[in-house]
Amino acid sequence: MKLIKDKVAKLSFVALLVTMTAAIFYTPTASAHGEKSQAAFMRMRTIHWFDLNWSKEEVAINDTMSISGKFHVFAGWPETVDKPEVSFLNIGIPGPVFIRAGSWIGGQLVPRSVSLELGETYDFKVLLRARRPGEWHVHSMMNVEGGGPIIGPGKWVTITGSMGEFTNPLTTLTGQQIDLETYALDSIYFWHAVWYAIGVAWLLFWVKRPMFIPRHIAISSGKAASLISANDKKVGMAFALGTVIMLGVTMGTTNEKYPVTTPLQAGLMRGIKWIEMPATTVDVKVEDATYRVPGRAMQMTLTITNNGDSPIRLGEFNTASVRFLDADVLEDESGYPDDLLAEEGLTVSDNSPWAPGETRTVSVTASDAAWEVYRLADLIYDPDSRFAGLLFFFDEDGNRQMTMVDAPLIPSFI
Amino acid sequence: MSASQSAVRSRAEAVKVSRTFDWMILFTLFFVILGGYHIHYMLTGGDWDFWADWKDRRLWVTVAPIVSITFPAAVQACLWWRYRLPVGATICVLGLLLGEWINRYMNFWGWTYFPVNFCFPSNLMPGAILLDTILLLGGSMTLTAVVGGLAWGLVFYPGNWPIIAPLHVPVEYNGMMFTLADLQGYHYVRTGTPEYIRMVEKGTLRTFGKDVAPVSAFFSGFVSIIIYFLWHFFGKWFAKTDFISDEDL
Ligand SMILES: [Cu+2]
Numbered sequence: 184m185k186l187i188k189d190k191v192a193k194l195s196f197v198a199l200l201v202t203m204t205a206a207i208f209y210t211p212t213a214s215a216h217g218e219k220s221q222a223a224f225m226r227m228r229t230i231h232w233f234d235l236n237w238s239k240e241e242v243a244i245n246d247t248m249s250i251s252g253k254f255h256v257f258a259g260w261p262e263t264v265d266k267p268e269v270s271f272l273n274i275g276i277p278g279p280v281f282i283r284a285g286s287w288i289g290g291q292l293v294p295r296s297v298s299l300e301l302g303e304t305y306d307f308k309v310l311l312r313a314r315r316p317g318e319w320h321v322h323s324m325m326n327v328e329g330g331g332p333i334i335g336p337g338k339w340v341t342i343t344g345s346m347g348e349f350t351n352p353l354t355t356l357t358g359q360q361i362d363l364e365t366y367a368l369d370s371i372y373f374w375h376a377v378w379y380a381i382g383v384a385w386l387l388f389w390v391k392r393p394m395f396i397p398r399h400i401a402i403s404s405g406k407a408a409s410l411i412s413a414n415d416k417k418v419g420m421a422f423a424l425g426t427v428i429m430l431g432v433t434m435g436t437t438n439e440k441y442p443v444t445t446p447l448q449a450g451l452m453r454g455i456k457w458i459e460m461p462a463t464t465v466d467v468k469v470e471d472a473t474y475r476v477p478g479r480a481m482q483m484t485l486t487i488t489n490n491g492d493s494p495i496r497l498g499e500f501n502t503a504s505v506r507f508l509d510a511d512v513l514e515d516e517s518g519y520p521d522d523l524l525a526e527e528g529l530t531v532s533d534n535s536p537w538a539p540g541e542t543r544t545v546s547v548t549a550s551d552a553a554w555e556v557y558r559l560a561d562l563i564y565d566p567d568s569r570f571a572g573l574l575f576f577f578d579e580d581g582n583r584q585m586t587m588v589d590a591p592l593i594p595s596f597i
Numbered sequence: 598m599s600a601s602q603s604a605v606r607s608r609a610e611a612v613k614v615s616r617t618f619d620w621m622i623l624f625t626l627f628f629v630i631l632g633g634y635h636i637h638y639m640l641t642g643g644d645w646d647f648w649a650d651w652k653d654r655r656l657w658v659t660v661a662p663i664v665s666i667t668f669p670a671a672v673q674a675c676l677w678w679r680y681r682l683p684v685g686a687t688i689c690v691l692g693l694l695l696g697e698w699i700n701r702y703m704n705f706w707g708w709t710y711f712p713v714n715f716c717f718p719s720n721l722m723p724g725a726i727l728l729d730t731i732l733l734l735g736g737s738m739t740l741t742a743v744v745g746g747l748a749w750g751l752v753f754y755p756g757n758w759p760i761i762a763p764l765h766v767p768v769e770y771n772g773m774m775f776t777l778a779d780l781q782g783y784h785y786v787r788t789g790t791p792e793y794i795r796m797v798e799k800g801t802l803r804t805f806g807k808d809v810a811p812v813s814a815f816f817s818g819f820v821s822i823i824i825y826f827l828w829h830f831f832g833k834w835f836a837k838t839d840f841i842s843d844e845d846l
Contacts, residue, residue, distance in 0.1 A: 191618070195625040209639060209700060271791040278709040282784040285771055292771045294783045296793040315710055326791030346710070351784065355777065356767040363777060363784065367763035368714045374760045375694070378722035382691050385726060389684045393612070394619040398680040410681040416734055419683070423730035426723050430755045437759040444765035447653045447797045448779050 221334060223562040224261055226503035228571045228589070230325050231255040232335035233501055236517055237321060242313045244344030247284060250274070250323055251308035253458065254335070258302035259571060259589045265329025267299040269451060274309050275322030275334050280342065281311035282351065289456035296328070296451050303457035304585075313342040314349045336504035338520045357443050374433075385422055460585070464491030465576050469590035470544065472570060474563055476596050480550030481570070483588070487537060487545065493578040494536035500529055500549050502572030503559055507549040509534060512577055525551035536579075563594035631692030634668040635700075638693060642719075644790065646697070647705070649715050649764050650782030652757070653797035654810040659817045661719055662750045663824055668693075669728055669749075670825040674738060674832030683733035685832075690725035694718060714764070715781040723756040724749040738829055746825040750818025754810050 235252035242248045256267060272286050272293050286293050286309045299305070309323070319342065323335030351363040398410055470484035489495050498513035499506055506519060507528035515524055532546040554560045562570060571589040638646065641664035645657045673685030697718035705716040731745040732738070764778040775783070782795070 191621045191625065195621060195628070209704065269793045271793055273788060273791055274786055275788055276786055278788075279711060279785040281786065283786050284784070292773055294773065294775070294779070294792070296791070324788065326793070328791075328793045332788070332791070353768055353770075353777075353780070356769055356774070359766065361777075363714075363781065364712055366714055366777065368712075370763065371714055371717045371760050375698070375717070375720060378720055378756070379691070379694060381726060382687050382694075382722045385687050385729065386684055386691065389682055390619075390623065393615060394682060395622050395680055396615040396618055398682065402679065402681060407681055411733065411736070419730040419733040422726055423734065426726045426730075426752075430723055430752055433759045434755045437762045441762045441766060443767065444762055445767045445774070445776055446765070447650060447776055448774065449795065449798050451793075 222565065223503065223559045224565045224567065224569070225264065225333060227559070227562065228257050228259055228261050228569065229264060229327070229330070230333045230335070231257060231501065231573050232323050232504055233573060235323065235336055235519065237338045237340060239340065240518070241341045241343060244313050244316065244342060244346065244348050245350065247310055247312045248340065249308055249310045250321060251306070252323065253304055253306045254325070255304045255573065255587070256299050256301050257571060258587065260301055261567070265327060266301065267325070267327045267330070269296045269328035270299050271296045271326040272307060272309065273324040273326050273332065274311065275324040275337060276319055280315040280317060280319050282314055283309060284312045285310040289458070291452070291455060293452060293455070295449065297455045298451060298453045299455065300457065304460050305455065305457050313344070315346045316342045316344055336520055336523050381426070388418060463584050463586050465489060465495060465584050465586050467574060467586050467588060469588055471593070472590050473593045473595045474560060476560065476594060478550060479552060479554045479560070480548050481554070481592070483547045485545055485547055486542065488542040489537035489539055492539045494538050495576040495578050495584070496534050496536050497529070497531050497547065497574060498577045499575040500547070500572055501575070502570065503557065505551065505553045505557060505559065507551060513575070522556065523553060525549070525553060562592060568592050627688060627692050630668060630672060630689050631696045634689055634693045635696040637667065638665055644795070646719050647716055648782060648790070649717070649761065649778040651795060651797055652719070652761050652778065655798055655813050656796050658754050658810055658813040662724065662753045662817045663820045665721055666746060666749050666821045666824050667828045669725060670742075670828035671832030671835065673728065673732055673741065674829035675836035677732055677738070678833060679836050683729045686725040686728035690721045693721065711785055712781070715785055717760070720756050720760060721753070723752045727752060742822055742825040742829065746822035747818035750821045751814050753817065754814050
């Protein structure tokens with residue numbers, strides 16, 4: 184006897200453990216720190232984020248901040264990734280530490296997925312309202328159906344205060360004033376509790392009598408019919424009718440209480456406006472490009488022609504959100520995240536201004552630890568070893584022109 | 598087994614032992630079902646059950662009952678066939694809901710801070726009571742499959758409507774109309790659940806106009822009947838390998 188008892192006890196314990204370690208521990212994905220593990224070509228050849236601005240570095244609960252800027256949808260989008268025909272402007276934060284109070288592409292609110300055009304540049308803004316105190320890495324992010332999340336640069340933002348102070352007030356179209364943070368919570372708990380109690384009552388009705396062994400013996404010896412009494416059936420009938428009546432009544436009272444309800448809203452948004460970029464007057468040809476593994480530097484030979492009417496210089500190379508600047512030409516004043524900014528990371532063999540009409544071939548080196556830290560160097564192990572990025576040229580008045588480069592990359596191991 | 602023969606010396610003691618077994622088996626059964634059913638439902642129903650902005654009139658109403666009638670059918674078959682106990686569906690749903698509530702409260706809310714009014718589970722209890730009472734009153738698995746399966750699909754939406762209706766009140770936000778549930782989905786950022794994977798209000802039932810929920814529910818009920826048949830065979834097959842073999846008693 185004791186042996187069996189132990190056996191069953193052990194079994195119960197194992198069952199408990201299995202249960203507890205399984206489904207109950209499921210947590211929805213909260214972290215967005217996949218930026219480094221994402222394949223380098225995904226970050227270099229899909230969406231290029233630039234001109235990013237995080238409006239605050241510290242924000243109090245209930246206050247708002249925004250992350251805004253532009254993104255260029257790369258024309259040489261990799262074949263292996265689905266085109267951004269269904270894309271969703273997301274935000275990379277660890278769960279709802281902020282609520283997304285609004286998000287816009289080209290001035291249009293984009294709560295749903297949108298269709299983006301290759302080769303175009305869009306401006307965007309995401310308005311966030313602080314909900315949970317802490318220090319959070321806030322990334323821009325674009326989800327592309329069939330391509331996964333494309334994570335933009337992240338910056339640390341501190342939220343101060345306490346979560347208990349957070350409210351999410353709204354006025355519905357029926358004129359109700361609500362706090363979405365706790366709205367309808369009481370009735371959710373109430374109805375679940377009521378129905379759970381009914382289930383428990385039904386179970387107790389059967390559990391209070393001897394169950395498994397005697398009933399099993401009765402069935403084995405052909406006395407199954409004796410196991411269900413007339414009273415059992417009466418109680419069963421009461422539960423069945425009670426359930427149906429309760430469903431009808433609660434359905435009715437609910438419709439009375441909420442006479443106006445609408446179906447969930449969904450659907451793809453098309454016709455999102457892009458920025459009409461002025462035609463570029465700089466022509467860039469990549470003669471060759473190598474990545475020097477020991478030096479953590481990429482070296483390109485570029486033939487640059489200035490077709491405009493004012494002299495220009497090369498100021499920035501931007502790839503996968505890492506910005507390599509020539510400090511003589513451009514200084515960052517936007518508070519761009521340090522780890523993604525190589526303030527003196529761009530060296531041009533001869534960066535004297537290109538006069539209008541001038542063509543000159545120069546050697547450009549982009550070097551920074553970020554190549555390793557952000558695992559961009561892994562590019563050389565990709566099946567299609569190409570790199571891509573944005574080049575920014577500036578004239579004396581600070582006018583900026585943007586061109587794309589996209590070329591094969593040869594690794595150099597010595 | 599000789600150990601059991603020597604342990605029980607009187608009828609009173611046998612009754613006591615049998616009762617101890619009842620509680621142990623019930624306890625084990627409850628948690629085994631809780632674990633298995635919960636994992637199954639999470640893998641098949643998943644997001645439809647997790648988020649208020651997935652609980653629509655078409656796909657949620659269709660999918661949730663179909664994938665959730667599985668374990669109730671199997672456990673009913675087992676408990677009715679071997680013990681004439683019409684509690685299989687109720688035990689399943691009690692277990693599932695307990696597991697879900699622990700998960701939603703501890704992890705979705707306690708760990709990642711999604712508000713509970715956004716990530717509460719669906720209510721399956723009315724269907725479970727009907728399945729069990731129909732089995733009791735009719736005494737037939739076939740009848741339970743047909744009438745109970747259909748009922749399981751039909752009562753799902755009404756059973757959840759009092760819970761979700763407040764979240765279907767419309768609101769204007771930045772010049773667009775949302776339901777409050779849509780707005781929850783927009784406000785409470787899910788980095789791993791982009792908007793386009795949300796499968797709601799899609800399907801070919803558009804011709805029925807406004808009353809899509811009843812049509813979806815009927816369809817769901819019909820498929821539930823088939824799934825019930827399928828899974829009650831699993832239950833019977835499972836019950837054959839005895840929980841406690843007769844030799845041990
Ligand atoms: Cu990060």
